[in-house]
Amino acid sequence: MNPDESLVPAIPIGDWVQSFIDWLTENVSWLFDLIKAVFSFLVENLTFGLTAIAPVALIVICVLLAWVLRSWKFALGTAVMFLLVLSMGQWVHMMETTALVLVATVIAVVIAIPLGVLAARSRTVSAIVRPILDFMQTMPAFVYLIPAVTMFSIGVVPGMVATIIFALPPGVRMTELGIRQVDTETVEAGEAFGATPWQILRGIQLPLAVPTIMAGVNQVIMLALSMGVIAGMIGAPGLGKEVVEAISSLDLPLGVEAGLSVVFLAVFLDRLTAALGAPSQYPGSLVALVRRRRRKRAAADG
Amino acid sequence: MPVISADGLHKIFGRRPQRGVDALRAGATRDQLREEGLTAAVIDASFDVEPGEIFVVMGLSGSGKSTLIRMVNGLLPATAGSLEIGGQDLFSMSAKQERQVRRERISMVFQHFALLPHRTVGENAAYGLEISGVGRSEREEKARTALEMVGLTGWGGYPPSALSGGMQQRVGLARALAAGTDILLMDEAFSALDPLIRRDMQDQLVDLQQRLEKTILFITHDLNEAMRLGDRIAMMRDGRIVQVGTSEEILNEPANDYVARFIQDVDRSRVLTAGAILEKPAEVLGAAQGPRTAHKLMRETQNPWLVVLNRDQTPAGVLWEDDVADAVSAGRDELPWSDVHEMPVVREDAPIAELFAPSARHRSPLVVVDEEGHFAGVVPRVTLLTAAGVHQEETSPGSVAAPPPPDGSGQTHRAPDHDVTTTGEEGR
Numbered sequence: 001m002n003p004d005e006s007l008v009p010a011i012p013i014g015d016w017v018q019s020f021i022d023w024l025t026e027n028v029s030w031l032f033d034l035i036k037a038v039f040s041f042l043v044e045n046l047t048f049g050l051t052a053i054a055p056v057a058l059i060v061i062c063v064l065l066a067w068v069l070r071s072w073k074f075a076l077g078t079a080v081m082f083l084l085v086l087s088m089g090q091w092v093h094m095m096e097t098t099a100l101v102l103v104a105t106v107i108a109v110v111i112a113i114p115l116g117v118l119a120a121r122s123r124t125v126s127a128i129v130r131p132i133l134d135f136m137q138t139m140p141a142f143v144y145l146i147p148a149v150t151m152f153s154i155g156v157v158p159g160m161v162a163t164i165i166f167a168l169p170p171g172v173r174m175t176e177l178g179i180r181q182v183d184t185e186t187v188e189a190g191e192a193f194g195a196t197p198w199q200i201l202r203g204i205q206l207p208l209a210v211p212t213i214m215a216g217v218n219q220v221i222m223l224a225l226s227m228g229v230i231a232g233m234i235g236a237p238g239l240g241k242e243v244v245e246a247i248s249s250l251d252l253p254l255g256v257e258a259g260l261s262v263v264f265l266a267v268f269l270d271r272l273t274a275a276l277g278a279p280s281q282y283p284g285s286l287v288a289l290v291r292r293r294r295r296k297r298a299a300a301d302g
Numbered sequence: 303m304p305v306i307s308a309d310g311l312h313k314i315f316g317r318r319p320q321r322g323v324d325a326l327r328a329g330a331t332r333d334q335l336r337e338e339g340l341t342a343a344v345i346d347a348s349f350d351v352e353p354g355e356i357f358v359v360m361g362l363s364g365s366g367k368s369t370l371i372r373m374v375n376g377l378l379p380a381t382a383g384s385l386e387i388g389g390q391d392l393f394s395m396s397a398k399q400e401r402q403v404r405r406e407r408i409s410m411v412f413q414h415f416a417l418l419p420h421r422t423v424g425e426n427a428a429y430g431l432e433i434s435g436v437g438r439s440e441r442e443e444k445a446r447t448a449l450e451m452v453g454l455t456g457w458g459g460y461p462p463s464a465l466s467g468g469m470q471q472r473v474g475l476a477r478a479l480a481a482g483t484d485i486l487l488m489d490e491a492f493s494a495l496d497p498l499i500r501r502d503m504q505d506q507l508v509d510l511q512q513r514l515e516k517t518i519l520f521i522t523h524d525l526n527e528a529m530r531l532g533d534r535i536a537m538m539r540d541g542r543i544v545q546v547g548t549s550e551e552i553l554n555e556p557a558n559d560y561v562a563r564f565i566q567d568v569d570r571s572r573v574l575t576a577g578a579i580l581e582k583p584a585e586v587l588g589a590a591q592g593p594r595t596a597h598k599l600m601r602e603t604q605n606p607w608l609v610v611l612n613r614d615q616t617p618a619g620v621l622w623e624d625d626v627a628d629a630v631s632a633g634r635d636e637l638p639w640s641d642v643h644e645m646p647v648v649r650e651d652a653p654i655a656e657l658f659a660p661s662a663r664h665r666s667p668l669v670v671v672d673e674e675g676h677f678a679g680v681v682p683r684v685t686l687l688t689a690a691g692v693h694q695e696e697t698s699p700g701s702v703a704a705p706p707p708p709d710g711s712g713q714t715h716r717a718p719d720h721d722v723t724t725t726g727e728e729g730r
Binding site for chain 1: 459
């Protein structure tokens, strides 16, 4: 592949990584087994729970959630979208994908937020973390699938690992950004009244960074969804698997139905988490209504 | 004992700042430091703040005053120098001890309020207490009292965003008061407010300070504000404190051209008091003396009037030369009180803005008395007009119309277009 082999020697980076991964699988297989056990336990149980509930009941819950957090319009849209998914026969697949995305998101967020906080507090951590995140984000998503499969074989677990790696970066970045963006004077106010670093983080920085962090979580969910579909290629169950099947058999109807279901799930999760991050922007939500009423009562009480 | 005592404080930003301190001590300038990539924000600042005092640090932006105030509560560690809060050296403390000092002794009010938008006004006011671990009911009670003090009764349940700028700063003030510390740091606290509200807040601060006897370190770039509030003022320029003194000292004896140029714009008539511009007459007459003595003193002092004092140093009246001359030629023994001219008496602490009306009504100089009513001096009309108006001429360096040296007599009754400019200080 290298026309000027005499000038630039071929460096077998790919081979090195291969032998590193081989070494890992041989020597720390107990760790992979543990991860595998935990991940598959979480996803399988969540999938079981989601599919155990009658689809219509779950749709009602989702619609209520949409109304509580955003608006009646979004609730109506949710009802239409999810009923369509049900009628297309993709409901169970969508629940499988949802379970994978939710578990991957929760794990990614649990890693990302503390990492983002550390990066915001220390320049050194930030300088180390940033290039790693760049690497994780720009590496083509499919590439993660290969080592994931060598380490965890095929199925839902390698899909989840690849999904977590791929979806993690915006969570870290947005947490760091959100905390750094908090007005310095406000942080100084905390210090000036003798607050400990932990009290400042808990009482000032994190609450004020919530909108930015939630925007990051929203991004994490979206990336997890896109990767969760790709993970169908290595046997992760769900809508991704349907799409892969549709490609291999050139089944257009199945492709469209599975694809549409992905879109609907994405729209629902995106709008819902956006509303979660900036509740003040949605005055039509039930939460906002209750809060307004309570404030009015408090003001009347004086 | 001073509450805050700063000695040789330096703050230098950049890599290895200590070398900047050494360079400054060896005589390097601020610009030379900048070439080395160091920013000298505060250079060799020393001052003491006494209990119950409002100490104002005044300077333009970039003069280092905000850095200075942040060293006083340890938000910024000093590069060199020491700072004592109530006799305890702040910079030798552990982080924990330092936090304890901030909780118990020092609170701060910020330029842009720095309220927590996700908490209600009441929770904001209680913030300092919450940090210190005070129980809910007690801190709510104290926060309510503090909000009452700043005139925000009943606003505790609202979010700060529902309040106007002036009200938000009252919350900032209430937060500082509720913490119950004896020292209040105020960093350009009123600068973001519009002028009318600023005046209100200044009055309220002075009022609160008198009631609560807090020690206040106030930072401002507005000299009028500094003069209104400050018991003493430290003028800062380029990181250095160039002068510390009362507003009158700074107005009347600016330490250098910089201070002098600065004070040109001040409305002197509100800051200067009768006590600051009064003159001690060369001679006064005891009430027991006769017209002949009065005549002699008048000839010596070359004044057409003479102040007569009672035995207890209260002013008895003012004699005029025509009346005295008549009495002498008629050979009378009682002092000839004028039946035309009354004696206008003013208090020492009256701002000179209040002196113009009585001065215009009476031909006699204003007689100034102290708190007990004892005679302190006189303010002739010319002195008053001079003090209020022509100060620039006196302070601008190398002025062409430099006044001739004063003759030392302290007398000022000359033609108004003539030199009278230095009499303010001379009379003191």
